[in-house]
Amino acid sequence: MSLSNILFDYKHIWHPYSSMTKPLPCYSIISAKGVYLTLENGKKLIDGMSSWWSAIHGYNHPLLNRALKKQIKNMSHIMFGGITHSPAISLCQKLIKLTPSKLDCIFLSDSGSISIEVAMKMIIQYWNSLGQNRKKFLTIFNGYHGDTFGAMSISDPNNSMHKIYNNVLPKNFFAESPQSSFHSSWNENDLISFKKLIEKNELKIAGVILEPIVQGVGGMRFYHPIYLQKIKKLCDNHNIPLIFDEIATGFGRTGKFFAFEHANVVPDILCLGKAMTGGTMTLAATLTSRKIANQISNSKVGCFMHGPTYMGNPLACAVANANIKILQNNEWKKQVLKIEKQLYKNLFPLRKHFRVINIRVLGAIGVVECTQLINIACMQKFFVDNGVWIRPFKQLIYIVPPYIISSRALKKITDVITEALNYKILFI
Template identity: 75%
Template sequence: MSQSDTFFDYKHIWHPYASMIHPIPCYTVISAKGFYLKLKNGKNIIDGMSSWWSVIHGYNHPVLNKALKKQIKKMSHVMFGGITHLPAITLCRKLIKLTPEKLDCVFLSDSGSVSIEVAMKMLIQYWQALGQKRKLFLTVRNGYHGDTFAAMSVSDPENSLHKIYNNLLPKQLFADAPVSSFYQDWNINDIASFKKIMEKNSFKIAGVILEPIVQGVGGMNFYHPMYLKEIKILSDHYSIPVIFDEIATGFGRTGKMFAFEHADVVPDILCLGKSITGGTITLAATLTSRHIAETISKSKAGCFMHGPTYMGNPLACAVANANIKILQTNQWKKQVSNIEKQLFKNLLPLINHPYVIDVRILGAIGVVECSRSVNMFLIQKFFVENGVWIRPFKKLIYIVPPYTISTYALKKLINTIINALNKTELFT
């Protein structure tokens, strides 16, 4: 890759959440293996982000690569309308077996955000089939569900990436975010705001949507499992379906296969994405009950009105099947447990650092909430120069490493965070 390629990228390619006038320089990755990214200068850096939560088994995993190569010899893609294929059938069978018995109908799509759109459209069409025009969704503040329009509408309207679109988005209902953290005692008052909104608007709410246990980009908060349990009890009382967004947390990240298992509850609709293919290729799934699926199918339209071009992509389904096969060996449980133990041992002591407000740990997630916002350009440069890839935002420095990361590599990630905290010039 030449200097002109780098300049072209800087001048013409729009990266996520980046300015085209003052873009933050991008680091060129030429290959990746295990938990290392290799830069164009030959330097290997430890990936602490799993490419935004997705690469759970590390890069270039031989089992995943083999599945891709085997499938691409047959077909990389075929339309899903009026056609089916074994990789999709196998995947849906695996997903139904992996998730609670109630969830037995699967809609495949090509990204997590789209799976949220699909879930919300399902419930709008569900109520239409029942003769009711419900379109409001109830959620909690500090949430994040994606960058497409319906997904943005149920993400926090003030403290989110989407504030500038507020006047254009459908107005949804937002309860106060839970305050009781995962490891604290449960405070019943936490549910008061949600309960009040539910009681007042139950007749017009199409569904409830939230991230189980872990609120991601909205602040990396880990809330008490009883909050999730109470929400499900309330929703069931008013016969309002619940959507769980497990796009980030699904497939073991919190120490359970799915985060909702911490609360021992079952959603009416489940959204999966990111690590569903082990971080190799984009794919998502929306699972729901047969009751919801058949109610929609009895509607005036006679079918569910959604159909992405790359729905059920055979290549993605084939590698997702291989990914689930790896997970079914249950090695991930020990891997995630070891990561969690090391985070508690080496990251948690930062709670006493003068520039740290809080440290939060759950499974293979470690979060340091700082008292100051990071200078994105400077801190990114510092991390890369010190051999790690960590992508902080606002006041949060967090890591979600591949489950396969070594003790040494994880310690290096943590030590680099410690060193960064001691450099005031990296913060605003």
């Protein structure tokens, strides 16, 4: 990349969660293949992030590329209003087979955050069609559901990047997040806060929304499956729909195809995204029950009031079909289990390190929670200099590598993380 282009990027392009006056350093990638990202100087970085959870099969996968090339010869996009097409139909058929039978109505959109907005609008319109003015949602602290307004309103109001918007966001109900971790024993006290809120505000609550098992950007916490079972029972008892946000965890990341399978519960609405296309294009889906869909459709309004321009994009649907076909070969189960075992082996010894509070592993997710805030720019540079790509935040170094990563490449990532903990300059 020329110096002029670097300066242009620095001066004019606003990158995610960064500043225009003091931007974080950006590294120019010219190609990606398998688990490797190639810098302009030819240096290769092992990708530990799967492009924010999405590139589960790595980059430039031949089957995904083939699906894109085949579809683009026919059409890359067509409006979904009044028109349908085979890639979308095929994808929805696959999603219905992969998910619980109760979830048989699908609304396609173009990003995970929008799938959350769709779910929230569905629930509000559902209650409106029943003559009830329910507008509030109940969730738990330490959650994250996206950066659009509705999604921000159900993300942690205090412990998130959205705190500055609190005075303009809709006010929702937040219960204490469960303290029983995935691998610990269940503590019934974890339910007290949630139970009180749902009982006190039953007629105000439109829906309950949770990230099942794994709380992502809110702290990379893994909570006990029994919590989901108890929440589902409370929702059923109070006739309140339950929404699961599986945008990050869906398609195998936690060792189950969907994280809610760890608890053997079924939501009323399910939001999917990220890995649905194998990290090639943006696509999301909101699945709901026939009961909710029919109630909305038979109301005075007569339809669901939402319609993204790129809804059901044929190119994205085609590559999502190819991605699911790869997953249906079931290699992902062995791959994720192998990653999990190696993360236990390589990361758990770090529990004794003086800069480590906790080590967490679940499926193909590894988390190192540090005692100090991380100097993001310095640590990012350290990782790049040592041949790996990891994007830490706050006090967390976490990795969500592509499922295809080799043992050698994964060990390189964990070795570099181990080394990084020894440098004071990388922390604040």
